[in-house]
Amino acid sequence: MYISCNFKTHRKIKSLSFAPEVDILGNELAVNEFRCELITDDKIPIGKYAALYDENNKPWAVYRITEAQRLSPYTVTIKAQSDILILDRKKLPAQMCVNASAKTLIAECFTSFGLFYEIDDNVSDANINGYLPEQSARERLQWLCFVIGAYVKSFFVAMCTIKKIDNTTTNIPLNKTFYRPKISYKDYVTAVTATAYSYAEGTPGSTDKWVKVGNKTYIQTSQTASLSNTDVPEDTPDNIIDLSNITIVNDSNISSILQRLAAEYFNREQLTADIINTYGEIQPADKVSVFDGVEDVITGYVKSTRFTFGKAAKSAIVLTQTVTEKAVKVVLSYRYLTNIEIARETFYFPKNTAFELENSYIDTTEQGLRRVYLPLTEKTTGNTGEREVTEKKVNCDIALEFKDNILDILSVDSANKNDSEVVIIA
Amino acid sequence: MIWIDSVMYDFPCDISRKVRIVSSDVSGMLMDRTEYNDALATYIDYTLKVAIPIDKMDRYTSFFERLAAPANSHTFRLPYNQDTIDIVGKIDSLSDVYFRDVGGIQVWRSVTVNIKALEPSKEA
Numbered sequence: 446m447y448i449s450c451n452f453k454t455h456r457k458i459k460s461l462s463f464a465p466e467v468d469i470l471g472n473e474l475a476v477n478e479f480r481c482e483l484i485t486d487d488k489i490p491i492g493k494y495a496a497l498y499d500e501n502n503k504p505w506a507v508y509r510i511t512e513a514q515r516l517s518p519y520t521v522t523i524k525a526q527s528d529i530l531i532l533d534r535k536k537l538p539a540q541m542c543v544n545a546s547a548k549t550l551i552a553e554c555f556t557s558f559g560l561f562y563e564i565d566d567n568v569s570d571a572n573i574n575g576y577l578p579e580q581s582a583r584e585r586l587q588w589l590c591f592v593i594g595a596y597v598k599s600f601f602v603a604m605c606t607i608k609k610i611d612n613t614t615t616n617i618p619l620n621k622t623f624y625r626p627k628i629s630y631k632d633y634v635t636a637v638t639a640t641a642y643s644y645a646e647g648t649p650g651s652t653d654k655w656v657k658v659g660n661k662t663y664i665q666t667s668q669t670a671s672l673s674n675t676d677v678p679e680d681t682p683d684n685i686i687d688l689s690n691i692t693i694v695n696d697s698n699i700s701s702i703l704q705r706l707a708a709e710y711f712n713r714e715q716l717t718a719d720i721i722n723t724y725g726e727i728q729p730a731d732k733v734s735v736f737d738g739v740e741d742v743i744t745g746y747v748k749s750t751r752f753t754f755g756k757a758a759k760s761a762i763v764l765t766q767t768v769t770e771k772a773v774k775v776v777l778s779y780r781y782l783t784n785i786e787i788a789r790e791t792f793y794f795p796k797n798t799a800f801e802l803e804n805s806y807i808d809t810t811e812q813g814l815r816r817v818y819l820p821l822t823e824k825t826t827g828n829t830g831e832r833e834v835t836e837k838k839v840n841c842d843i844a845l846e847f848k849d850n851i852l853d854i855l856s857v858d859s860a861n862k863n864d865s866e867v868v869i870i871a
Numbered sequence: 872m873i874w875i876d877s878v879m880y881d882f883p884c885d886i887s888r889k890v891r892i893v894s895s896d897v898s899g900m901l902m903d904r905t906e907y908n909d910a911l912a913t914y915i916d917y918t919l920k921v922a923i924p925i926d927k928m929d930r931y932t933s934f935f936e937r938l939a940a941p942a943n944s945h946t947f948r949l950p951y952n953q954d955t956i957d958i959v960g961k962i963d964s965l966s967d968v969y970f971r972d973v974g975g976i977q978v979w980r981s982v983t984v985n986i987k988a989l990e991p992s993k994e995a
Contacts, residue, residue, distance in 0.1 A: 619902035619903035620901050620902075620903045620905060620907075621901070622902040623899050623900065623902070624899070624902055624904075625902060719899075721897070721907065736902060753896045753897055754895070754897070755894070755895020755896060755909040755911055756895060756897075756910065756911050757895070757897045757909045759896070791903050
């Protein structure tokens, strides 16, 4: 890892902490940050961006330096925070939305500060209806993301990016999960309620609720809906999560919002697990499944990922909105032509679930005197049954290792270690 | 013969070395019961057991003073396989024993220097 700041690259990093998080149903957007201690005598420019990159020059975080403390002539600590912090510094005026474009409203949150942002293509341009009170851009952005099922990604990107919550599940194999995940249980939530609002321009009566935007007055009507949790023990005291303050919840989106609230609060299990996450493959807001080490697979959304850095990287992930299902073991066996196993990975999937696993192998073709080895990716698909082990065998033509610019053939039928015909690694 | 900070000391000595392979905190047992090791770098620490001839006690004084100074690090040129290696290290400990006075010369012996490498000799 290295840090780029003020046109300089800092590789002497004494310590580094980075724990990005996303609370997709939270009240406010997380201000993600990284902290580091650098060996440098450079002056640290507060307010400028500092970027955390990996050795493949992929950005992990591009944040603004908000604090620096010089510990000695050659060591300094830095705290850098995402642009979400800036969004808290100004209030946006109230407005009444009638089929307003969500993308336009999101854009206003950033452009009013002159900040760069990106809206992912898969974010649908939903219509927003309702009242947006005078509020900080940070709060407004969270409201908008909440009602359209999106989140703000401020990690592994160069600028804040609005992305749709993806329901595709990534299975984390056993050889990437440290022993062993922990499950904690939250208190029962007996029901979730939400309030749908509608607004009509007019002159309010004495008992009417109303809001004023510019010179116009709107009469506010509201209706509360709720979902009860049927999976609670008898005599459980009421514990109701009430979402009544978001005035862009309306008749058309309230049912989906209640479902999402129920998914969050009725599933009481919270899983924490340490995983190998060297390239940041697993990120906050991803949906993943993890084997609990006993008999269940737990699927949920990643709320936070606290990184520990070495040559590789480890993440402590926290899952919410978890669903627990009985597990079936799937072993993916990597073989080459003579059917000798060169590697295997073990996964656990829920029962009766279709799975698709990606595995890399190397294809070989003859081109005249040249033999070309080409790394490819293949998908293995299947369906887990009710019980027992499902084994999938995948044939690899050869096994190669490419390290320190030297190609080494580990095993192959038709070439040997000194084969001069090996010419291309694509 | 050893070189410290580009200064040569021609003392007979036993030199032993100890390899440290440092792994990161991203290591531990995985759910498939295999041990995951994230090796970062190899460090080679040296121990010098130096025999000081009586006629070189003056030279030993400068050797001692150099190594006893509160320096962050020193560079050492030391034997390595059939070659030499330059390592940056710090003095982990330096000890000796006063033997006796021989003709007005204070004789020190059992000189032991433990050098801890600060820079890796191999990186993952």
